[in-house]
Every structure is written in structure tokens, then in C-alpha cells.
Amino acid sequence: MPPIRKVAVFGASGTFGTPITAALLNAGFEVTIVTRAADGSSSSSSPPTTSKTFPAQVASVVEVDSYGDVAALAAALAGHDAAVSVLGPAALAHEAALVDAAAAAGLRRFVVNDFGWGQNPRCFPEMREVGARRHVAWDRARDRADADPAFTWTGVTIGNPIDWALRRFPRMGFNVAERTAAIYDSGTETFTGTTLEGIGQAVVGVLRHPEATANRFVKARSIQTCQNELLDAFQNQNNNNNNAPGQQQQPWTVTHDSVAGLRESSRQKRQAGVAGWILDLLVAQLYDEGEARCVVAPSRQDSDADLLGIREETAQEVAAKALGLAG
Numbered sequence: 001m002p003p004i005r006k007v008a009v010f011g012a013s014g015t016f017g018t019p020i021t022a023a024l025l026n027a028g029f030e031v032t033i034v035t036r037a038a039d040g041s042s043s044s045s046s047p048p049t050t051s052k053t054f055p056a057q058v059a060s061v062v063e064v065d066s067y068g069d070v071a072a073l074a075a076a077l078a079g080h081d082a083a084v085s086v087l088g089p090a091a092l093a094h095e096a097a098l099v100d101a102a103a104a105a106g107l108r109r110f111v112v113n114d115f116g117w118g119q120n121p122r123c124f125p126e127m128r129e130v131g132a133r134r135h136v137a138w139d140r141a142r143d144r145a146d147a148d149p150a151f152t153w154t155g156v157t158i159g160n161p162i163d164w165a166l167r168r169f170p171r172m173g174f175n176v177a178e179r180t181a182a183i184y185d186s187g188t189e190t191f192t193g194t195t196l197e198g199i200g201q202a203v204v205g206v207l208r209h210p211e212a213t214a215n216r217f218v219k220a221r222s223i224q225t226c227q228n229e230l231l232d233a234f235q236n237q238n239n240n241n242n243n244a245p246g247q248q249q250q251p252w253t254v255t256h257d258s259v260a261g262l263r264e265s266s267r268q269k270r271q272a273g274v275a276g277w278i279l280d281l282l283v284a285q286l287y288d289e290g291e292a293r294c295v296v297a298p299s300r301q302d303s304d305a306d307l308l309g310i311r312e313e314t315a316q317e318v319a320a321k322a323l324g325l326a327g
């Protein structure tokens with residue numbers, strides 16, 4: 001397969017789209033951003049409300065009215081080698097249309113929207129129901145590749161987006177603003193995570209190795225860790241941080257909680273129709289002791305990290321990123 005050079009990105013201004021786009025540009029790909037028009041009539045419930053800014057180095061920005069318009073999308077994708085979908089969950093209903101457009105435009109690779117747990121066989125049954133909606137586009141990509149071997153796809157399974165998630169979700173057990181930690185059960189259950197840096201590199205790695213990554217989910221990981229190791233790392237950051245003279249960092253306050261409590265909280269919220277039940281369940285899944293429910297690959301060798309060029313990161317590095325002390 002000739003090298004992939006021209007890449008279109010959907011969702012480039014999003015949480016993961018931003019580091020992915022930056023990594024593609026840094027790696028020398030020619031990047032087109034496909035985005036909804038500012039006054040777009042996207043059939044999704046929430047058209048964009050703010051004007052978006054994209055990196056100056058992108059080759060072009062193409063606006064479409066709707067991610068459901070296959071003909072318009074195919075026109076936007078014409079002439080590209082590959083496309084990456086990293087649209088937010090709210091756009092899930094459009095993912096199959098993106099696959100159809102990529103195939104119609106003659107793209108050689110479509111990176112389907114996973115950036116999650118892939119086909120995790122160890123997830124809780126409730127999560128399986130939530131994840132099933134994502135399979136529609138994955139199945140469509142498989143069908144398109146079966147029908148036309150020139151069209152190929154890849155899914156990037158990242159597991160926990162660890163530096164971003166630790167900062168964003170105190171429910172994971174670390175409130176970085178208030179320096180409080182809630183350790184679930186013994187705090188020893190390990191899980192794998194991929195940092196924003198690793199997520200960007202994973203997509204670069206897929207496009208640099210089209211043969212080795214064709215028609216499969218690749219397994220990304222930057223670290224395998226547990227809560228106790230992360231707590232040590234957060235506390236060490238405080239010790240090592242260059243505080244202003246005379247200024248003492250507050251030690252972290254540590255409390256204890258349980259996975260059973262998380263599961264019960266999730267169940268009650270779901271029954272009451274209250275938001276947050278999925279997050280509770282995701283965290284319960286992460287720390288469910290002895291179950292390895294959130295280990296994308298049990299070792300670096302079992303993952304695609306080396307192939308994709310994702311570096312191994314330490315708990316110290318991840319904690320620094322979660323605290324906003326490192327990029």
C-alpha cells in the first residue's frame with residue numbers, strides 16, 4: 001500500500017480531535033478538517049454555537065451542513081487517502097454515513113470512532129448495551145472492506161484516557177483541585193490508560209503503518225497503573241513541585257470508598273433517570289478487584305504501543321499532566 005499522506009479529520013476541535021490533529025500535523029500529514037458550518041442545519045440536536053479555530057497549518061477546512069449527507073461528505077473527502085472520525089458521542093447516529101462517504105470517495109483507510117474500549121468482553125452488561133450503538137458504524141466499515149478490498153478500516157482502542165480523565169472526573173478518585181482522594185477498595189486493581197499524547201500518536205502510528213493496522217482494532221496504552229500508585233505519584237508531585245518560598249502544599253486528604261457502593265449508586269441513578277449512572281459504572285468497572293475489566297492489553301508486548309510508537313509513561317508523568325504541570 002502506498003504511504004498515506006492526505007488525511008481528513010472529523011471532530012478536530014474536540015477533546016481528542018485536538019491532540020490527534022496536532023499529532024498528525026507534527027508528523028507531516030496534510031490535514032483537512034471537515035466540520036459543521038457555523039450556521040449549519042445538521043440534523044443532530046445541537047448545531048455548533050461558537051466559531052471554531054483550527055491550527056494554522058491545516059491544508060483546508062471544509063464545512064458541511066450535516067454529517068448525515070453522504071454525497072456532501074464524499075465530495076469533501078475526494079482526493080484524500082484516509083479519514084479519521086473522532087466526533088463526539090452526540091454525533092453517533094452519523095458515524096455509518098461517514099463510513100459510506102469514505103468508501104464512496106475511494107479512501108484507502110477510515111479510522112472508525114472507537115477511542116474507547118473497543119469490543120471489551122469484560123465490561124459490565126449494562127455497558128455492553130451502551131456500547132452496542134457504536135457497533136453500527138464498525139459493522140458498516142467491515143462490510144465496506146469486504147465488498148472492496150481497496151477500502152480498509154482501523155479502530156483505535158485507548159481504554160481510559162488517563163491524564164484527561166483524572167483531571168476531568170473526580171469520581172475516578174482524585175480531585176486534583178481540592179487535593180482529595182477516594183480510594184476504592186484496596187486501591188490495587190490495575191487498569192491501562194492512554195494519555196492525550198498517546199492518543200494522538202496512536203492515530204499517527206495507524207496511518208504510518210497501514211498494512212499492519214488494516215481491518216482491525218489496535219490496542220493503545222501509555223501506562224498500566226492502579227489507584228495506590230497514582231496516589232503516591234500525586235503526593236510526590238506536591239513534594240517535588242517548585243512551591244513559592246515559604247508556601248507549603250496541602251497534603252492530600254484520603255478517604256475510602258467501595259466498588260460495590262459505586263455500582264449501587266449507578267443502579268439508583270439509572271432507576272431514577274438521573275445523569276451520572278454511566279460514569280459511576282465506568283469507574284466501578286475500572287476498579288473492580290481481581291477482574292481486570294479495564295486492561296486493554298495485559299502488557300506492552302500484548303498491545304500495539306511499539307508498532308504505533310506510543311511511549312510508556314510513568315505514574316509521575318501522568319499525575320503531572322493531570323495536575324496541569326506538564327503538557
Ligand SMILES: NC(=O)c1ccc[n+]([C@@H]2O[C@H](COP(=O)([O-])OP(=O)(O)OC[C@H]3O[C@@H](n4cnc5c(N)ncnc54)[C@H](OP(=O)(O)O)[C@@H]3O)[C@@H](O)[C@H]2O)c1
Pocket residue numbers: 010011012013014015016017034035036042044045046047048052067086087088089090091113114115116117158159160161
Ligand atoms: N475512553 C473514554 O473514556 C472516552 C472518553 C471521552 C470520549 N471518548 C470517545 O472519544 C470520541 C471523541 O469524543 P470527544 O469527547 O473528543 O468528542 P467531543 O469533544 O464531545 O466532540 C468532538 C466533535 O464532535 C462534533 N460534535 C459534537 N457534538 C455534535 C453533535 N451534537 N452533532 C454533530 N457533531 C457534533 C464537534 O465537531 P464540529 O463542531 O467540528 O462539527 C466536536 O468538536 C467519542 O467516540 C467518545 O465516545 C472516550
